[in-house]
Amino acid sequence: MAAPLKHLRMASKDAHTATVIFLHGLGDTGHGWLPVAKMLWGQLPHVKWILPHAPTIPITVNNGYRMPGWFDVITFDRSVSPRPEDEAGILATVEAVDALIQAEVDAGIPENRIVLGGFSQGGAIAVLSQLLGKRKLAGYVSLSTWVPLAHKVEGMARKDAKDYPLFWGHGRDDEIVQYDYGRQSIDLLKRLGFPEVPEGKAFARPGLVFKSYPGMGHSACNEEIADLAAWLTECLKSEGAN
Secondary structure: OOOOOOEEEEOOOOOOOEEEEEEOOOOOOHHHHHHHHHHHHOOOOOEEEEEEOOOEEEEHHHOOEEEEOOOOOOOOOOOOOOOOOOHHHHHHHHHHHHHHHHHHHHOOOOHHHEEEEEEOHHHHHHHHHHHHOOOOOOEEEEEOOOOOOHHHHHHHOOOOHHHOOEEEEEEOOOOOOOHHHHHHHHHHHHHOOOOEOOOOOOOOOOOEEEEEEOOOOOOOOHHHHHHHHHHHHHHOOOOOOO
């Protein structure tokens, strides 16, 4: 069994009744998303943040150079079908992240008060956890990412994956995970029955919120963070709120 994932924790401002677990992208650490957690701390005072650190592994596209990664990246070439992917590494990370979720459940936070999200590689793990996992989480967040194992995931996905809210943000000028590739992933989710939330509506349960951002590359922008904050506020309303 792999060692538990190391992570940052940011305690809730008020009584802890919900948790967001957010996974960084390739080459980053949990520290990279700490400013966003701090930015949203006041708006979500009942939420604890967990920001895991990926283990350091060799990355094939970087000539085997070791860096923080949730799984190996074998090629950036989108023309190869099916595109070679580190399936074993991807699935192992899904399991490792699930152990973090279980630790929160063991500490008294119900599954339906936990959101799992991520950026780029981290977002790929989050959406695959939604598709293949057994958790009944409050919702999922995938930013600037794609659905991994797309050539086989339709046959693997659980039937109720579409029943959990998903926020997906993507830059129209993303130079790493191109916008068109993100749109293909959204089309795949819609084929799996994910109902898309109408433009102008911040949240629905169930519901896929897809937001695109002109001029944004492989990063986040203030507009996206504001949209995410509005979505999280609805998804994790304080217990007892209307």
